Amino acid sequence: MSRIGVDVGGTNTDAVLLEGGRVVRAVKTPTTPDVTTGITRALGLLLQGASVPGGTPRAVDAVMIGTTHFTNAVVQRRDLTPVAAIRIGLPASASLEPFVDWPADLGAIVRGEVFMLEGGHEYDGRPLMPLDTAGVRAAARRIRAAGYTSVGVAAVFSPLNPSCEDQAADILREECPGIALTLSHQLGRLGLLERENATLLNAALLDLARKTTRAFADALRASGVAAPLYLTQNDGTVTLAEVAERLPVYSFASGPTNSMRGAAFLSGRRDALVVDVGGTTTDVGSLRHGFPREANNVVEVGGVRTLFRMPDLLSLGLGGGSLVQDAPLAVGPRSVGYRLPERARVFGGDDLTATDVAVAAGLLDLGDRRRVAGLPASLVTRALARMHAMLEEGVDRMKTDARDEPLIAVGGGCCLVPERLPGVSEVVHVPHQAVANAVGAAIAQVSGEVDRVFQGLGREEAIARARRLAEEQATRAGADPATLGVVEVEDLPIAYLPGNALRVRVRVVGDIGRV
C-alpha cells in the first residue's frame, strides 16, 4: 500500500509518501494563494526520484489531503456564500430563529432569508406536527426566485428521525434544480441551535469546498497521480473527496488532529499525550486508542456555537516565534509567527524569540548562534523555566488520569519541551516530527458515528443498534466493512425522560476500501 499525505496549512504545504507503513519521503513547500500550485509543487518534489512501486507515480493507492482552508474562511470571513435557512419545527422553537447569536459581521455575509415551517419530531419519535409540505414548496420557489444557491435545513429532533429534512430536500431539488443542500441530521448531534449553526456554516462553505476539492483534484492530475482523493476530518479519519466536499465543517480541525495522529503513528503509541509546538501556539491533546480525545461540549468556530466532532485541544500561547521579554519576564502570547526567519535574532532580526532562547541554551542549532551569545545566562534560564512551567500546566490540564503517561513531542518547536515533566513517564521524540501532520493525513482511516437517544432497549441492545448504524455510515464514506472496529462508546442516561432513555454515541473506524 502506497499513500500520499498532504497537509495544506496557512504557511506551509507538507507532503509525505508512505509505503508499507514507512515514510519514504517528506517535503515542505510554501502554501500558494491558489492552493493548486503549492500542492502540485509539493507532489512534484515528493515523487521526484522516489521509489514508487511499479516505477510510476500512478501506482499510488490513495492521496489524503488535510486543510485548514475552511476554518480560515469562517475565521477570516471570506469566500462564504449567502445561505437561505429552513427551520422545520413550528410551533416549537419559534422565538429563536436561525442565525440567532451569530457575530454581526459573519451574519451580514451569510444570513439569507429564513423560513420557519411546521413539522419535526418528539424525543420519542412521534411527529411534533405533520410537515408543512406546501410551505416547503413555497419557500423553495421563493429561494429560487431570490437566487440563493445554498440552503441549510434543520428540523427539530432530526438526528432521531430525519424524514422531515429528507422530504424537504426532495421538494427543494424539484423546485430548485442544482441547489446545494445541507441537512442538519447529516451533522449529527442533538442540540437544535448548535446543529443548525453547523448546518448553516456548512451551507456557506459548500461553494468554496467544491472549488477547493476541484483544485486538489487538478493538482493530482497535473502531477500524474491517478489515485482516489480523500479529505481528512476533524476526528482523524478520511472521507472520499466527493463525499467530504458536501460536509466541509467536518474538516475544520483536521490540522491539529492530523498532527496528533501522525505523532501516534510515528511513535507507535496509541495512548499518550501529544504536544505540538508550532510558531505561535502549542496544541496539547490526548490520544486514546490512537485517536484524539474529542471535546464533549460546545465548540465555537469564528464566534458561532457549534457542537460536533472536534478534538479536545488546549491551545497555549507559546511557540518558536513567541516574543520573550525581560523585566518583567514574559513569554508570548505575542509572536512573530511566520516572519520568524527574518525577525528572530539568530536570523539577523531584532526580536528576541523563544527560538533565540532555545539556541542560546544549546537546545537547538539554528541560524547564527553568535548573535545570541550576549544574552544574560539568567534570562535564558528564567525564560526556559517559564516555558517549561507553561507546558507543564498545559500537559497536566489535559491529563485525565493520575497515572504517568508518555508524551510525544512534535512540531517545529518541540525542542522547547523539557525531557522531564511531572506526570509524564517519558518524552518521546519521533523522526519526521516536522511533517507529523502530513503523516497523520496519510495513515487516516474511515469512520462512522452515531449519537442518538434510544428508549425501551437494554443498554447492550442500544449500543449494538448504534454500532450497526455507525458501521453503515462508515461504509458509505468509503470504509472496507470487514475492517470496521469500535473506537468509542459513550452512554449517558437522560434525566426526566421515561423508559430508560439512553443517549448513545458510538464511533467505528476501518481501513479505506477499494474504490
Add this chain to the structure above:
Amino acid sequence: MAPPRPVSAAEIESLAIGAWILGTGGGGSPYLALLNMRALYRQGARVSLLDPLDLADDDLVAVVSNMGAPLVGQERLTDPRTVARAVEMMEEYIGRRFRAIMTVEIGGGNALQPFMAAALLDRPVVDADAMGRAFPEAQMTSFAIHDLRMYPLTLADVRDNAVIVARAASWKWMERLSRKACVEVGSIASTCKAPRTGKEVKACGILHTTSKAIRLGETVQAARRAHRDPIEAVLEAERGLLLFRGKIRDVARRTTEGFLRGTASLDGLDEFRGRGFELAFQNEFAVGWLDGAPRVTTPDLICVMDTVSGEAIGTETLRYGQRVSVLALPAPPVLLTPKGLEHVGPRAFGYDLDFQTVFA
C-alpha cells in the same frame, strides 16, 4: 410603596451568569432563555423588578417554571409565548389578574422564565423565588415547607394543548399528575404553579434572590474585566467558603427515577494537594466528602466552578481532567429549619447524614 424598578439589558446578562452559579450544578443552562430575553429587549420590551415587600397582602402572584427534560429543551427551545400562556390560563381559570410574576427556582434557566412572561404580559417580576437555588423536586420549595396549597397548576404546550390540575392530594400527587401530562406533550412544558398572595410571598417566599443573582453575575463579570480571580470575588461577595480545589479524576452517572444521579471524584491541587474530594449529585450537587468524611451537604449551596475561567459547571458537563473549585454558599434560613431540612436536607436525597452547615 416604591414602583418596580426597570431591569437593564446588562442586568439580564448578569442574571443569567448568577443564576447558573446558584443552580449548584442543575437547574439547566439559562443560555436559551437569555437569547429570548435579548431578542425581546431588542424589540423594545422592558421588564421591571418589584420588591416583594411592596406587594399588597391581597395581590396575586403567578409562580412559573419550565418543566421537562433538559435534553428536550435543547431541541424544543424555550419560548416566551408558552410561559405567558400558562400564566394567562391560570388567570382565566381563577378569574383574577396577577399583579406580578415570580419564578419557583432562581438557580438555572428558570430564573429567566418570569422575565419572558413579564415581557409579553407587561407585568413586573417579583424579586424572590421559593428555593434560593435549584432543587430537583416540586416539594423542595419554601412554599411546601410552609405547607401552602400546591394546586391548581396550569401546563401549556407549544401546540394547542393545555392542562389544568385542579386539585392534588399532596405534593407527590401534584408531581405525578403534572409529570404525566408533561411527558405526553413531549417532556417539555411551561407551568404556572399555585397562585400566591402577596402575603404568602412575603411570609413564605425567599426574598430578593433575583437581585442577589444579578449581583453575583456582576461580581463575576467585574472580576473578569479586572483580570481578577472570579472565584475569589464570588467567595468575598457572597461570604462563601472554598471547600476544595482540584481536578476531576472520575465521574459516574446514572439515571434513576428520572433524575441524573452520580458521583465525581477529585484529586487535590495547590493547598489541597494530596487530599481527595468526593461529590454526589442528584441533578444538583447534594453532598461533598473531604478525605472520606462528610464536609458539606444540601441545603448549603455546593457550587463547582472552573478554576481558571470561573464558569459554573453543571452536573451534566462534569468531565475528566477539569480543574475545578468547590465552593459553599450560605443557604436561605428557611431551608435550615427542622421542617426545611425534612424537605431539602441530606435525608431527603437518601443520604443517612445529619445536616451540619459549613457556615457554623
